[in-house]
Amino acid sequence: MIKVFSGSVGQVREKLEEATKQVLDVFPGNAVVGRGLEKLLLDRTEFDTETKTELADFREKVFFHSSALLKGKGKVGLRGFREGEPGYLLNYQNEIAQNIGVSGGDLERQLYGDLPPFQQVLRFRKMSAKGLLHRYNCAQIQGLLLRCEAMTIRLPDSGAARLRQLLKYLRFNKLLCRISRNRDHEKSLVLKIDGPLSMFLNTQKYGFNLANFFPAILHQPSWELDAEVMMRKNQLHSLYLDQACGIISHYRQFLSYVPEEIALFSQQLSKNLPSWQLTSSSDYVPLIGESLCFPDYLLTHNSGKKVALELFHTWHAAPLRNRLQQLDEQNEFPLLIGVNRSLLKNAELANQVESSPYFSRFGFYFREVPTAAKIIPLLEEWIKE
Amino acid sequence: MLPDDREQYEIARERYINFLRKARVSFNHPNGWSIFLRRTSESPEGREAFKAYLLQKKLSQASGAKIDRLWELIQLHQGDRMLVFTQDNEMAYRIGRIFLLPVLTHHTKLPEREAFLKAFRTGEYPILVTSKVLNEGVDVPDANVGVIVSGSGSIREHVQRLGRILRARPGKQAMLYELVSENTGELFTNQRRRKHRAYEGTAVLPNQSGQNYSEIN
Numbered sequence: 001m002i003k004v005f006s007g008s009v010g011q012v013r014e015k016l017e018e019a020t021k022q023v024l025d026v027f028p029g030n031a032v033v034g035r036g037l038e039k040l041l042l043d044r045t046e047f048d049t050e051t052k053t054e055l056a057d058f059r060e061k062v063f064f065h066s067s068a069l070l071k072g073k074g075k076v077g078l079r080g081f082r083e084g085e086p087g088y089l090l091n092y093q094n095e096i097a098q099n100i101g102v103s104g105g106d107l108e109r110q111l112y113g114d115l116p117p118f119q120q121v122l123r124f125r126k127m128s129a130k131g132l133l134h135r136y137n138c139a140q141i142q143g144l145l146l147r148c149e150a151m152t153i154r155l156p157d158s159g160a161a162r163l164r165q166l167l168k169y170l171r172f173n174k175l176l177c178r179i180s181r182n183r184d185h186e187k188s189l190v191l192k193i194d195g196p197l198s199m200f201l202n203t204q205k206y207g208f209n210l211a212n213f214f215p216a217i218l219h220q221p222s223w224e225l226d227a228e229v230m231m232r233k234n235q236l237h238s239l240y241l242d243q244a245c246g247i248i249s250h251y252r253q254f255l256s257y258v259p260e261e262i263a264l265f266s267q268q269l270s271k272n273l274p275s276w277q278l279t280s281s282s283d284y285v286p287l288i289g290e291s292l293c294f295p296d297y298l299l300t301h302n303s304g305k306k307v308a309l310e311l312f313h314t315w316h317a318a319p320l321r322n323r324l325q326q327l328d329e330q331n332e333f334p335l336l337i338g339v340n341r342s343l344l345k346n347a348e349l350a351n352q353v354e355s356s357p358y359f360s361r362f363g364f365y366f367r368e369v370p371t372a373a374k375i376i377p378l379l380e381e382w383i384k385e
Numbered sequence: 386m387l388p389d390d391r392e393q394y395e396i397a398r399e400r401y402i403n404f405l406r407k408a409r410v411s412f413n414h415p416n417g418w419s420i421f422l423r424r425t426s427e428s429p430e431g432r433e434a435f436k437a438y439l440l441q442k443k444l445s446q447a448s449g450a451k452i453d454r455l456w457e458l459i460q461l462h463q464g465d466r467m468l469v470f471t472q473d474n475e476m477a478y479r480i481g482r483i484f485l486l487p488v489l490t491h492h493t494k495l496p497e498r499e500a501f502l503k504a505f506r507t508g509e510y511p512i513l514v515t516s517k518v519l520n521e522g523v524d525v526p527d528a529n530v531g532v533i534v535s536g537s538g539s540i541r542e543h544v545q546r547l548g549r550i551l552r553a554r555p556g557k558q559a560m561l562y563e564l565v566s567e568n569t570g571e572l573f574t575n576q577r578r579r580k581h582r583a584y585e586g587t588a589v590l591p592n593q594s595g596q597n598y599s600e601i602n
Contacts, residue, residue, distance in 0.1 A: 030427060031425075031426035031427075031432055051494050056496070056497050060500070062485050066486060067504075067509060071464065072464070092485075093483075093485065108482045111481065111482055112481060112482060112488070
């Protein structure tokens with residue numbers, strides 16, 4: 001199957017599907033597995049989906065002529081069905097083809113030539129057979145996580161660098177997570193992540209984000225995952241997995257990877273406020289009680305002073321409520337907080353944000369991503385403190 | 386159904402029905418369809434049966450005879466505004482290619498989609514072919530003739546399609562045609578979706594080639 005996909009660049013989708021069908025017809029295992037493997041390879045294939053304006057123009061011309069004939073405005077009326085009669089289908093087709101200046105066969109072929117079956121394969125990201133099987137197994141788990149209530153991950157012994165990477169994925173996917181440290185074992189962390197079924201809005205998107213997060217767990221040297229998964233007919237089942245499952249992640253270890261939105265934000269900030277530098281945060285900020293906060297970014301001033309920034313996205317209503325309560329109670333200023341405006345649809349929460357003394361000094365609103373303009377006054381205030 | 390189509394249909398249907406019997410799959414069971422899908426994916430024989438199932442369905446829903454009948458209806462209704470409905474995109478585009486007509490499916494890009502609907506609304510295009518995109522949620526211009534070339538057994542889908550042509554207007558008379566392949570499984574599907582009071586008082590009309598058409602007005 002991989003060979004078929006690798007050789008498909010330049011071909012049209014229809015040809016690729018014909019070739020994969022031949023492979024699937026002799027697939028020795030369960031056909032559902034075969035189709036799953038095909039789907040994963042299709043996900044790695046890029047098709048030319050750009051709109052072909054010339055074909056849309058061509059269609060307009062054809063329909064202008066066909067409509068005229070159908071309304072009885074042609075040279076011959078549409079009467080009779082048999083050969084020799086004016087309404088014989090071939091006569092109708094030929095008259096339109098002549099008006100356009102192409103042959104009847106070409107007309108039929110070209111008319112909808114930009115449909116998916118005729119889209120060209122532009123690229124295929126190659127992978128090994130072993131890699132495909134790991135990807136398949138990983139997808140099986142991801143599929144289950146789309147319908148999970150909650151997930152707990154235990155990391156008995158994660159090094160700082162790998163942990164940082166996991167937390168990055170957690171943030172990129174905007175997941176709701178409570179992280180606690182095991183008191184008896186310094187290095188042991190427990191991550192409790194809310195599942196899509198516990199959400200009230202955008203459940204599907206959140207589910208995709210959670211599924212996207214799973215391959216990042218596979219990079220940890222030792223881990224345990226427990227999840228409550230809803231199966232068909234609303235039966236709740238337990239999913240348990242640990243590093244012994246042997247699935248290898250298709251995500252690359254990307255310790256130096258910076259997502260585009262952060263790069264843009266960082267550029268904006270250094271242009272408008274050259275004395276500050278933005279990096280992705282790697283450490284936690286202790287708050288009152290037992291809780292730890294893993295902020296999104298760290299801003300470092302030329303003087304060496306540092307301040308953390310935590311962002312609250314659409315799903316983060318409950319964590320924002322808790323965070324504001326904590327920050328208003330303590331007399332220190334451990335971090336800046338950014339609140340996505342969509343959270344203000346909740347009137348009670350909007351009220352809490354508006355009346356929070358901490359937010360009025362060190363908080364700001366944002367829409368999609370935070371902007372430098374919003375942060376600069378807060379940083380100036382911070383330096384003063 | 387044309388003789389060639391009929392022969393293929395009978396062979397495929399027999400293969401599919403034999404598999405159902407052998408594998409003891411019954412569609413009266415609440416999970417009949419998923420059991421059928423599972424059984425057919427477990428063995429080469431099952432896969433053949435699944436292909437046979439698809440083929441007999443396709444032949445009944447998209448037989449060559451339907452193309453001929455549709456051409457007759459197009460001629461019969463010159464000057465009318467006609468919506469042609471199909472069960473799947475493949476048949477919609479087949480009709481579009483043969484009769485050189487605008488086809489509206491989920492593949493149609495937004496600018497073209499708007500242009501098609503506008504041209505149909507103004508009467509520039511007298512016929513629009515569509516699969517399922519016009520079932521609901523789209524403001525479709527007024528049509529006075531509907532042709533269901535193929536469809537599911539869903540009453541809801543059917544009533545929505547009906548609603549596309551039955552918008553009341555003083556003096557308006559609307560016609561809905563359903564093309565159903567005789568002596569095929571499609572007949573049951575057709576009967577299932579017609580369990581609606583709109584069908585009280587339907588009549589049968591003979592046409593130019595002696596076929597019978599059910600009419601609702």
